Amino acid sequence: MARSKHPAWEQILGAVESPARAPSEIQEHIRTCDDCAVVAEEARRILESLSAEQLPHPPRPLVEQTLAALSQRLRDREASASARLQEELRALAARLREGWQAAAAALIADSWRASPALRGSAGTGSRMLIYETDDFSIALSLTNDPDSTGRSLIGQVVPRQGTSLPPAGWVLVRQAPEVVGERLTDLGEFQLAGLAPEIIDLDLVLGDKHVSLHLPSGS
Amino acid sequence: MSNHPGRCIDRAQLVHGLVAGDETAWREFVEQYGRLAYAAASRLGMTAEQSEDLFQDTCLLALESIQTLRDPGRLASWTYSIAYRRAIDALRRQRPGVALEEVDADADAPPALVHAPEIAAELERLEETASLMDAMAQLDSRCRRLLEALYLETPRMGYNQLAQREGMPIGSIGPNRARCLGKLRSLLRGLSNPLLRPSTGGKQDKGRG
Numbered sequence: 342m343a344r345s346k347h348p349a350w351e352q353i354l355g356a357v358e359s360p361a362r363a364p365s366e367i368q369e370h371i372r373t374c375d376d377c378a379v380v381a382e383e384a385r386r387i388l389e390s391l392s393a394e395q396l397p398h399p400p401r402p403l404v405e406q407t408l409a410a411l412s413q414r415l416r417d418r419e420a421s422a423s424a425r426l427q428e429e430l431r432a433l434a435a436r437l438r439e440g441w442q443a444a445a446a447a448l449i450a451d452s453w454r455a456s457p458a459l460r461g462s463a464g465t466g467s468r469m470l471i472y473e474t475d476d477f478s479i480a481l482s483l484t485n486d487p488d489s490t491g492r493s494l495i496g497q498v499v500p501r502q503g504t505s506l507p508p509a510g511w512v513l514v515r516q517a518p519e520v521v522g523e524r525l526t527d528l529g530e531f532q533l534a535g536l537a538p539e540i541i542d543l544d545l546v547l548g549d550k551h552v553s554l555h556l557p558s559g560s
Numbered sequence: 561m562s563n564h565p566g567r568c569i570d571r572a573q574l575v576h577g578l579v580a581g582d583e584t585a586w587r588e589f590v591e592q593y594g595r596l597a598y599a600a601a602s603r604l605g606m607t608a609e610q611s612e613d614l615f616q617d618t619c620l621l622a623l624e625s626i627q628t629l630r631d632p633g634r635l636a637s638w639t640y641s642i643a644y645r646r647a648i649d650a651l652r653r654q655r656p657g658v659a660l661e662e663v664d665a666d667a668d669a670p671p672a673l674v675h676a677p678e679i680a681a682e683l684e685r686l687e688e689t690a691s692l693m694d695a696m697a698q699l700d701s702r703c704r705r706l707l708e709a710l711y712l713e714t715p716r717m718g719y720n721q722l723a724q725r726e727g728m729p730i731g732s733i734g735p736n737r738a739r740c741l742g743k744l745r746s747l748l749r750g751l752s753n754p755l756l757r758p759s760t761g762g763k764q765d766k767g768r769g
Binding site: 351354355364383384385386388391392393395396397398399400403404406407408410411412414415418419487 | 581583586587590591594595596598599611612615616619621623629685689690692705710712714735738739741743744745748
């Protein structure tokens with residue numbers, strides 16, 4: 342076989358697995374061609390590794406003990422994250438109470454106003470609202486939770502031309518006795534569920550800016 | 561039972577669960593990938609107590625550092641690397657003068673053993689197993705099922721049985737097997753895999769498979 346015409350992978354694999362049955366010209370080529378010798382060695386090692394002895398199984402009690410330790414750490418981590426979130430929310434709420442001046446936001450679109458007929462489905466449908474400040478567009482979708490009296494709020498803050506989204510944005514809903522809220526995602530999205538039905542005030546903290554939204558009545 | 565843990569599990573989904581702190585994902589990790597740590601302990605000649613410590617330490621350290629796993633496709637190699645480093649640390653603490661030496665400071669690669677060739681060979685095989693697990697996890701599901709049935713399941717499946725299970729002509733199993741092994745080889749090369757590293761020696765592949 343000419344040096345320029347290398348055997349196919351399948352032929353080399355066959356020669357590695359069953360040398361006795363491999364055509365002599367293939368064997369000879371592998372023997373004299375460095376490149377094909379490398380491929381043959383790779384095939385041999387892959388087959389060898391696939392057939393290697395089994396990894397040992399650790400004793401079952403050790404596995405269960407390790408899982409219990411992991412589970413405890415996960416619970417600790419979750420509790421700690423939740424406590425940190427509440428602490429940050431309380432600090433932001435305190436700052437808002439101190440009179441942090443809000444940037445003006447204008448309601449520029451309301452799906453119920455655009456299509457009054459939709460209001461008839463208010464019991465289950467969503468109400469879409471769009472606000473704008475000088476720097477941001479804020480899209481909101483309010484939905485009644487199907488299996489409770491609470492409501493869900495899904496929203497996204499999008500920077501307007503020439504601005505960017507601050508890295509650590511927050512959305513807060515003040516509902517007595519607590520403040521609920523969450524961080525915005527990198528894309529400025531948020532989703533809050535189980536909100537009290539009467540909620541109409543929403544605070545968005547966007548870097549050093551604060552936007553306060555008073556949702557229209559009947560939302 | 562499989563030689564290579566993690567089979568049949570969608571790797572990206574598993575890693576997503578691990579990062580999210582999902583307990584089912586962590587159970588999968590402990591039961592399957594933790595075996596690499598247990599095997600490393602055994603190959604380093606650690607006592608039962610040391611082996612248990614290494615197994616648990618590796619799993620807990622994985623929980624603490626899963627966010628640093630840059631490539632989900634390398635979960636097994638990453639786990640092995642954690643286990644290896646913890647094992648070397650443990651042995652150093654136990655025997656400060658032990659003839660082990662780090663020669664590779666690359667943070668992504670386990671340090672190499674230079675004074676214990678027989679142990680090094682055992683560990684190299686384990687590192688290869690981890691790499692093979694990573695490559696298998698990246699194969700398309702059809703190839704993965706085929707290779708697992710032929711090589712990893714106990715008892716191994718014959719061509720007849722496999723043809724029936726997969727609904728494919730028996731005559732196509734051989735060519736499919738070769739094609740899947742070729743894909744596996746390509747994946748191993750893409751992973752800069754230790755399984756292929758020593759033999760390639762910088763030579764250029766001609767693009768077979």
